[in-house]
Amino acid sequence: MDGLRTLSVLEHEVITIVGSDTEQAIASLDTSGTWLTDTEAQALLRLNDSRRGFCQRVSGGIKLAQYCGIVRLQTCMLEILPKIGMEDIRSAQEIERARGVLLTMLHGARLTVTASGLAPQQMVRAPLLDIFIEAFLHSALEQARRGLLCRYVPHRDNLTVLKGRFHTHGHIRQNLARPHLLHCEYDEFTPNNPYNCAIRTTLDTCRTWIRRSATQRLWLETHARYANITTTNMTSAAVAKLPRNRTTRRYATVLTWCEWLLSMASPSLSTGFTQAPGLLFDMNKLFEAYVGNQVEAQSSDAFYVQRQGPAAPLAMMAGDTEAFLLKPDITVWHATMDGSPTHLSRILDAKWKRLNPQMENWGVAQADIYQLLAYAIRYQCAQLELVYPAPSSVMDTTALPVFRIATDQSATSDIQIQIRTMQVWA
Structure with a gap:
């Protein structure tokens, strides 16, 4: 996501739409302002297909609903934060306070936002995506320190000694001219399994999204722990289908982060399709989960x-x-x-x-x-x-x-x- 401008807005806020998508018109605009081009606005409106009522076209712009989080467009990153002030007009410090509210609620609702290396003052000033990535990195690093999950993975290979089961048909097809090799099928107990491959894929995917140097250093430390894991083309849906049981329970948090972050790596953007992938939370459901946990604690x-x-x-x-x-x-x-x-x-x-x-x-x-x-x-x-x-x-x-x-x-x-x-x- 190098070069993408970031828009920080509040729920129910109206985002202005500029009239032209030409490079000359866009270059004349304030890159730190809160505006969308016609193309970006249309991509945002298409998100209503998957999240009913996410936004609507109103006079002068796009009005957001109660969803908060991140939406990735082709040319910008939209950071949507909860509205917590009583005034209709956004105050100077409201963005930072709103970011802190969202993080507090996610943590209070036990939705996998764990302790990060950011100080509280730095956390509310850091981009929301960096905070999410840092939470993922801490979770992945914790699993590596505890020992990577190992699983028996089936293999087929030509070996000099028999290992596992001798595969006759494969041996005839591949080794007629190589009598010193045996085609074998065997299971290997290895950390190079789909669970760790999901983490490695997410690491590779989110590297270019990071803006803070401290998060980059944490990424390098985490990546070193997973350097021997094979990179695959796993999607968010593939991670969601991984079997979950008591032996994989400790991976629940990091796999959830993998699902969320990989859902933002939609291949549709690279193929020209304008659907906007994102990491969004319905504030009605989030507040309900937050209240439920607070009531249980009290x-x-x-x-x-x-x-x-x-x-x-x-x-x-x-x-x-x-x-x-x-x-x-x-x-x-x-x-x-x-x-x-x-x-x-x-x-x-x-x-x-x-x-x-x-x-x-x-x-x-x-x-x-x-x-x-x-x-x-x-x-x-x-x-x-x-x-x-x-x-x-x-x-x-x-x-x-x-x-x-x-x-x-x-x-x-x-x-x-x-x-x-x-x-x-x-």
Whole structure:
């Protein structure tokens, strides 16, 4: 990715489209500005085919949705970061704070962003792709230090002594004029297997993407550990199909990084096709995973936390046909001594949206309250929570509203929907 300019933008931001793709027109523009050419904009819009609602064409440019991460275009790298400020206009330091928020959430959601060699101040200033590559390099280096995974790999070769099984047909085809050789089939226990080949391929792929000299030095150290591994043309899909079991469990993190980084090395760019490969995270799902892990960490052994469930229909139709399937983001249950759930304590729903104390009902959507009310009725639970990300600016969390929905004359049986915020920056 040498020579690609980098655009750092925020989710839901509108990126300006310049009117001409000619070299002369582009050369006259500010290379540090936030703009896209018509060709780049069309490539970005095609990403909607694989990620519905990623962006849309609006007056004056392209408006992004809730996806954050990296998109690789032919002529630029788009770095999309979460919007955390209350103001609609981007502040001077918001890009750095937003980068820190995304990294914190990825780490808090246990999505393989591990400790890197960057200091916190350097991390929020470094390009997001460099940070991802450095996390991959640290993960690959850790596996090399622990010892590379070895597997039995089948081989066929002409040898001077018998090894494994003698292959008669192969011997006749290849060694009639070489009686001193034997064509053998054998299994060799070697680190030169598909798991390590995936790491080596990813190392070779991402080398030209690195910008920081410190990351380059880490790449050289990691590459030296995998120098004897064969380079192959593995794709992200091939890495995803590698068998996973208890013996390969320690490779789970580094293989995930291989999938993600190789997905950005789309061959379509070199063949002229304008599909834009990227490494993107749906902030709704990421925030949900982040909240789930935080709730688990804060809950005692007396509670059991369940994600995405239990699923239950809201209604039934004729013939006992289920209708309107419900699946809460997080449910917290009282648990027995052995950890088995007994009865429901509360239901949480994570919303990657901004609260605004200046708006009516703090900007809480009416549809979200209806959703929680459906949970309360179906699961017979009176304690529910809507969890929002805490903004980077100061907010009086003690004033967060509690919506009470009366069910009968007894106030003790009222349904309570508590609005909560969760800090998402370090």
